[in-house]
Amino acid sequence: MTRQDIVNQITKKQTFLCVGLDTDIKKVPAHLLNDEDPIFAFNKAIIDATAQYCIAYKPNLAFYESMGVKGWISFEKTIKYLKQNYPEQFIIADAKRGDIGNTSAMYARSFFEELDIDSVTVAPYMGEDSVSPFLTYEGKWVILLALTSNKGSHDFQLTADAKGERLFEKVLRTSQTWATADQLMYVVGATQGQLFEDIRRIAPDHFLLVPGIGAQGGSLEEVCRYGMNSQCGLIVNSSRAIIYASNGTDFAERAAEAARKVADEMKVMLEKYCK
Amino acid sequence: MTRQDIVNQITKKQTFLCVGLDTDIKKVPAHLLNDEDPIFAFNKAIIDATAQYCIAYKPNLAFYESMGVKGWISFEKTIKYLKQNYPEQFIIADAKRGDIGNTSAMYARSFFEELDIDSVTVAPYMGEDSVSPFLTYEGKWVILLALTSNKGSHDFQLTADAKGERLFEKVLRTSQTWATADQLMYVVGATQGQLFEDIRRIAPDHFLLVPGIGAQGGSLEEVCRYGMNSQCGLIVNSSRAIIYASNGTDFAERAAEAARKVADEMKVMLEKYCK
Numbered sequence: 001m002t003r004q005d006i007v008n009q010i011t012k013k014q015t016f017l018c019v020g021l022d023t024d025i026k027k028v029p030a031h032l033l034n035d036e037d038p039i040f041a042f043n044k045a046i047i048d049a050t051a052q053y054c055i056a057y058k059p060n061l062a063f064y065e066s067m068g069v070k071g072w073i074s075f076e077k078t079i080k081y082l083k084q085n086y087p088e089q090f091i092i093a094d095a096k097r098g099d100i101g102n103t104s105a106m107y108a109r110s111f112f113e114e115l116d117i118d119s120v121t122v123a124p125y126m127g128e129d130s131v132s133p134f135l136t137y138e139g140k141w142v143i144l145l146a147l148t149s150n151k152g153s154h155d156f157q158l159t160a161d162a163k164g165e166r167l168f169e170k171v172l173r174t175s176q177t178w179a180t181a182d183q184l185m186y187v188v189g190a191t192q193g194q195l196f197e198d199i200r201r202i203a204p205d206h207f208l209l210v211p212g213i214g215a216q217g218g219s220l221e222e223v224c225r226y227g228m229n230s231q232c233g234l235i236v237n238s239s240r241a242i243i244y245a246s247n248g249t250d251f252a253e254r255a256a257e258a259a260r261k262v263a264d265e266m267k268v269m270l271e272k273y274c275k
Numbered sequence: 276m277t278r279q280d281i282v283n284q285i286t287k288k289q290t291f292l293c294v295g296l297d298t299d300i301k302k303v304p305a306h307l308l309n310d311e312d313p314i315f316a317f318n319k320a321i322i323d324a325t326a327q328y329c330i331a332y333k334p335n336l337a338f339y340e341s342m343g344v345k346g347w348i349s350f351e352k353t354i355k356y357l358k359q360n361y362p363e364q365f366i367i368a369d370a371k372r373g374d375i376g377n378t379s380a381m382y383a384r385s386f387f388e389e390l391d392i393d394s395v396t397v398a399p400y401m402g403e404d405s406v407s408p409f410l411t412y413e414g415k416w417v418i419l420l421a422l423t424s425n426k427g428s429h430d431f432q433l434t435a436d437a438k439g440e441r442l443f444e445k446v447l448r449t450s451q452t453w454a455t456a457d458q459l460m461y462v463v464g465a466t467q468g469q470l471f472e473d474i475r476r477i478a479p480d481h482f483l484l485v486p487g488i489g490a491q492g493g494s495l496e497e498v499c500r501y502g503m504n505s506q507c508g509l510i511v512n513s514s515r516a517i518i519y520a521s522n523g524t525d526f527a528e529r530a531a532e533a534a535r536k537v538a539d540e541m542k543v544m545l546e547k548y549c550k
Binding site for chain 1: 372
């Protein structure tokens with residue numbers, strides 16, 4: 001999927017919402033538990049209910065892996081369902097992988113060849129050769145962790161070097177020598193509102209995946225004021241606040257309502273800041 | 276598994292070898308390809324042939340994930356086979372995970388509860404709350420990336436802060452406030468021989484997992500001279516040089532030879548430097 005494809009979808013739908021499919025068997029509504037594959041049944045219903053309000057889906061691999069072989073089957077079925085029924089949706093495998101070259105190449109093969117997923121989140125700690133195998137696929141994307149939204153982001157990401165450059169800034173700057181904004185996005189946590197300006201100074205054109213809206217507590221307005229560029233440049237994720245809006249038989253309907261509400265706010269943000 | 280269990284195994288077998296199960300279907304000997312599960316058949320033969328020469332096995336998750344559901348089944352069967360037949364072996368899931376708290380908790384559940392694996396490699400970029408969910412399991416280990424052996428390790432890990440502390444040193448120092456040497460090990464790349472002294476200054480007691488012997492080109496003698504402590508303190512991995520010693524029908528026999536050769540060198544190293 002090209003950057004223009006993503007921009008076109010945002011323009012057409014007037015939303016830049018990503019729905020996080022962090023599907024936990026412990027939170028799936030009881031009436032689905034008799035289904036042959038409750039996780040897939042849940043995801044399918046959530047996708048059908050929310051697709052018109054979002055431009056991307058982000059299954060978090062941990063939630064599927066924690067169920068072993070069964071979980072992996074649910075994950076693959078979810079991807080196939082999205083590809084067949086909503087081919088315009090940008091699919092993000094939230095895997096936070098990153099390993100030495102030949103191992104990263106295996107992960108890339110898994111996500112990009114076997115499953116034909118559009119993008120994967122990658123951790124930068126091991127440097128260029130841990131990231132570059134993901135960059136050899138045309139139309140596929142790396143979403144590199146830069147500044148995350150969790151408390152532990154302060155432990156290392158904000159450490160400044162002798163010249164005053166913080167680690168997340170070095171990641172943003174260095175990684176731009178590996179790929180362009182047509183293949184590379186960054187994970188930037190939404191609870192760090194004031195830092196979006198610093199990030200846009202280094203990476204004005206890149207799409208930023210913002211994971212911290214909703215349960216993680218970021219403000220959409222602040223993210224957009226400081227983070228939006230002329231092509232929108234933001235994909236804002238919400239997981240729990242949407243997919244677990246209800247745990248009754250009305251879960252899909254309520255998820256649609258929650259997604260629509262966020263999409264309505266996003267439309268206002270696009271009118272206000274996307275220029 | 277406790278630290279004493281690991282030390283006891285090293286003392287008894289006079290080896291600190293870890294065999295990396297980076298099993299690639301493209302490299303499995305042709306005569307195994309008709310097997311119902313060639314990856315598991317290969318692993319089983321390699322394990323049976325090498326168990327007396329090593330104290331740990333390290334399946335690399337990427338190699339299993341790249342084969343989707345099938346690969347995950349082979350991975351689970353390999354773990355079960357090890358637990359049932361070689362319960363003294365220390366099992367390392369080389370996964371390099373690391374995510375926000377609730378997601379790391381899912382990974383921990385996957386590796387420690389579902390599969391009862393002894394340890395998992397974790398990436399430090401996201402800080403304490405991405406690591407701590409792995410530390411809530413008694414007898415289970417986190418092996419944190421500190422200084423890796425790949426070229427890209429220079430991109431960020433060696434960056435010094437204003438006080439001259441390099442990122443890998445900050446990871447070593449900071450993470451010791453999260454857990455003791457009874458739960459925490461570090462990944463330290465073997466191609467960085469002279470850096471082992473710096474590491475031992477900060478982490479004298481911790482076990483270090485050294486991935487860079489063999490195909491990745493580190494020297495065992497140099498690692499031991501600078502890295503060994505009175506309890507050995509080293510687990511040195513070799514993958515390709517052992518498991519792909521031959522791709523004929525004699526692959527297991529040749530793997531045993533290769534492992535025995537490394538173990539023989541390790542015995543000498545223990546006599547020389549373990550004091």
